[in-house]
Amino acid sequence: MSWKVTAFAPRNVIQAALIAHEDAWDWDHDIVIAGSEIAEDKPDDWQLEAWMDRKPSKADRAAIAGLFAADAPELVTEKLPDTDWVTLSQQGVEPIREGVFHVHTPEYSPVNQHGVRDFVIPASQAFGTGQHATTAGCLAMLTHMKRQGVRVRNLADIGTGTGLLGFAGLHLWPTARAIASDIDAVCGPVVAENAANNGMVLGDGPGRMAMVIAAGMEHPLLEAAGPYDLLIANILAGPLVELAPDFARAVVPGGSVLLAGLLETQEATVRAAYRRAGLRLAARMVRGDWSILWLRRRATGEALRR
Incomplete structure (x- = not known):
């Protein structure tokens, strides 16, 4: 069984939390973090999502709340159906196509085009x-x-x-x-x-x-x-x-x-x-x-x- 903790906040608040996550040298890597727009027609309304394969403890929730410099937004915890939570965390993460490179998560296929170098990198590591x-x-x-x-x-x-x-x-x-x-x-x-x-x-x-x-x-x-x-x-x-x-x-x-x-x-x-x-x-x-x-x-x- 997997779990997800979600926080909703303006874009700049979520982006600042993501930067804090990248700088957290002691972060528990069993907790996968991602941020995204809630909807295309609301570009300033964002969410931070944290996935893990255990029920979030008080310490887990405190770590997520600690990514926010000021008062943390409300954290919403939900139990997810039986699924691969790493794959779930990668859903909606679009491949990067820049220069001569195509970088994608395992759920996407390589482009296999002449002159394009494909790299497969799990979203939980880099995105x-x-x-x-x-x-x-x-x-x-x-x-x-x-x-x-x-x-x-x-x-x-x-x-x-x-x-x-x-x-x-x-x-x-x-x-x-x-x-x-x-x-x-x-x-x-x-x-x-x-x-x-x-x-x-x-x-x-x-x-x-x-x-x-x-x-x-x-x-x-x-x-x-x-x-x-x-x-x-x-x-x-x-x-x-x-x-x-x-x-x-x-x-x-x-x-x-x-x-x-x-x-x-x-x-x-x-x-x-x-x-x-x-x-x-x-x-x-x-x-x-x-x-x-x-x-x-x-x-x-x-x-x-x-």
């Missing part, structure tokens, strides 16, 4: 509302970078979650070496499972991706594997600002940093931090309320353009 939009933007920007002639021999995906963006980078630059990291230890087996399901190879060497558990750049393998031609970080605005000097030092002169996970209203603050660290904007995209930024480190002797 919170903000994550869906920022992932799509990153896939579009990576495709744009490739078409602009960016060459990558060494890449890092910081805060990888599922491994998807690292996998996408290796698809575009198949001879590159890659390393992915996340602060959450549960991501290690998740990345391994997703690599196996998508024909990606883990480990060290060209066309392979190593995986480490680390906060920011604080891991010996991350230091040893650098400097990088491309560093990807789809995390949150606060950590992006804090890590700007570390990211700048980790890329080669002329190298690229791809940032996501920041709201458009947070973009000026993030860009200012990276400008101070010696990176300038190469391109930007907006997906919904979210900004995706491609920044480049100054080449040696290059004047910084404001």
